[in-house]
Amino acid sequence: MSHFNIRCRECGKVLTEVYCAFCEHCRNALLVTEYKERNFRSDGGDGIWGFNWLPVHTPSFKQPGPVVYKSKGLSAYLGLENLYIAFNGYWPEKGAGLETCTFKEFEAAVVLQNAIENDVQGLIVASAGNTARAFAHLSVVSGFPVVIVVPTMCLTEMWYLESSSMVPTFAVGDGDYSDSIDVARRIALTLGYPFEGGVKNIAKRDGLGIVLLEAVSVMGRLPDHYFQAVGSGTGAIGVWEMAERFLLDARFGSALPVLHLAQNLPFAPMMKAWQAGSRDLFSGDLRPELIAEITTRVLSTRYPAYSVKGGVYDALTATDGKMYGVTNQEVFKAMDIFEKEEGIDIVPASGVAVAALRNAVNNRVLRSVDSVLLNITGGGEKRHGREKKTYDVDPRLISKRISEKEIEVLLCDTLKKN
Numbered sequence: 001m002s003h004f005n006i007r008c009r010e011c012g013k014v015l016t017e018v019y020c021a022f023c024e025h026c027r028n029a030l031l032v033t034e035y036k037e038r039n040f041r042s043d044g045g046d047g048i049w050g051f052n053w054l055p056v057h058t059p060s061f062k063q064p065g066p067v068v069y070k071s072k073g074l075s076a077y078l079g080l081e082n083l084y085i086a087f088n089g090y091w092p093e094k095g096a097g098l099e100t101c102t103f104k105e106f107e108a109a110v111v112l113q114n115a116i117e118n119d120v121q122g123l124i125v126a127s128a129g130n131t132a133r134a135f136a137h138l139s140v141v142s143g144f145p146v147v148i149v150v151p152t153m154c155l156t157e158m159w160y161l162e163s164s165s166m167v168p169t170f171a172v173g174d175g176d177y178s179d180s181i182d183v184a185r186r187i188a189l190t191l192g193y194p195f196e197g198g199v200k201n202i203a204k205r206d207g208l209g210i211v212l213l214e215a216v217s218v219m220g221r222l223p224d225h226y227f228q229a230v231g232s233g234t235g236a237i238g239v240w241e242m243a244e245r246f247l248l249d250a251r252f253g254s255a256l257p258v259l260h261l262a263q264n265l266p267f268a269p270m271m272k273a274w275q276a277g278s279r280d281l282f283s284g285d286l287r288p289e290l291i292a293e294i295t296t297r298v299l300s301t302r303y304p305a306y307s308v309k310g311g312v313y314d315a316l317t318a319t320d321g322k323m324y325g326v327t328n329q330e331v332f333k334a335m336d337i338f339e340k341e342e343g344i345d346i347v348p349a350s351g352v353a354v355a356a357l358r359n360a361v362n363n364r365v366l367r368s369v370d371s372v373l374l375n376i377t378g379g380g381e382k383r384h385g386r387e388k389k390t391y392d393v394d395p396r397l398i399s400k401r402i403s404e405k406e407i408e409v410l411l412c413d414t415l416k417k418n
């Protein structure tokens, strides 16, 4: 017997023990994990595996969790009395041990363990950088095969924790992140591996929701407000879903945290649609040329989980949420402020969240006594780079127009080599 079921947000049907990496039960609706234990527990073991609300049974590798602490520096700077920071990254003095430096490590860990338990043979992952590094690392740690597809335009910012010869990696030379997703999907079909599934994968959302599990363990309650930079929206949806479980538990508060989600202008398709009151993304805001102008490539997907039932639009509606657009300049300023006030460097995407929080404070959206959870989705990368060895990514170049035949040949070569 499994400790969870999976329920469809559209029709309410309960599916028992299905592997849901890319399952489309009702088209255009997300499936959600329902854990049979209504009460939250965090006493089940080391790191993230101690939490009972994860879709895994017998973890086969170790995975450290986030570090959540009450801020002193930034909270004084902003005039907030109850600001908690979820730090996802590398910061040894604080006990933060994510060597790939972002919360994507939780997603990768839970997705891989869930796939292993469902007898999946291997996974194809498309990524703009951080996901690739997390999956590459955990593929090496767990011994589970992963093939990675990235856009060439992101390579300059990319690094691996292990030699890239250990994980087959392809770079799409003539396209952006969204083209890489298309190519990855076709490689998955050809190879007969499942595509890792993006937002549809329940393990991915529950993995990213670990941030809220740790936060509630530390704070003893749900926060009033939650701040995060969003690209696909998967992480924010995962946090909303975890918050709904806490409401059912009923010991940690009776209101969902208000979601405050931020994007990097001028590529901010969800923010623009939300502020216009629309469930649909406008094609004009998805123009690829806008992506070239932002500092945060990891937030640049043109396929965010916004309109889908159970997606970002519904999460914002359910929590009376807000969306923020922040400029590159505001991002750099926010990164500087955070490093000065808290004592650790953060990645630009985290700067987007900090900038949104500053904006909310300046516009008196928050009361100074409100409890606020700020998700620093990635940090300590500079620090890690100074202390530890990392590797450049050395991919095989491919075109987005690659034929099925060419994919077959290429994969035969690569898999033989590995």
Ligand SMILES: *Cc1c(COP(=O)(O)O)cnc(C)c1O
Binding pocket: 102, 103, 104, 130, 131, 229, 230, 231, 232, 233, 234, 235, 236, 298, 299, 347, 349, 350, 377, 378
């Ligand atoms: C992926 C990523 C995000 C955005 O997360 P989504 O789930 O795609 O919305 C934010 N910050 C960092 C550091 C990331 O790697």
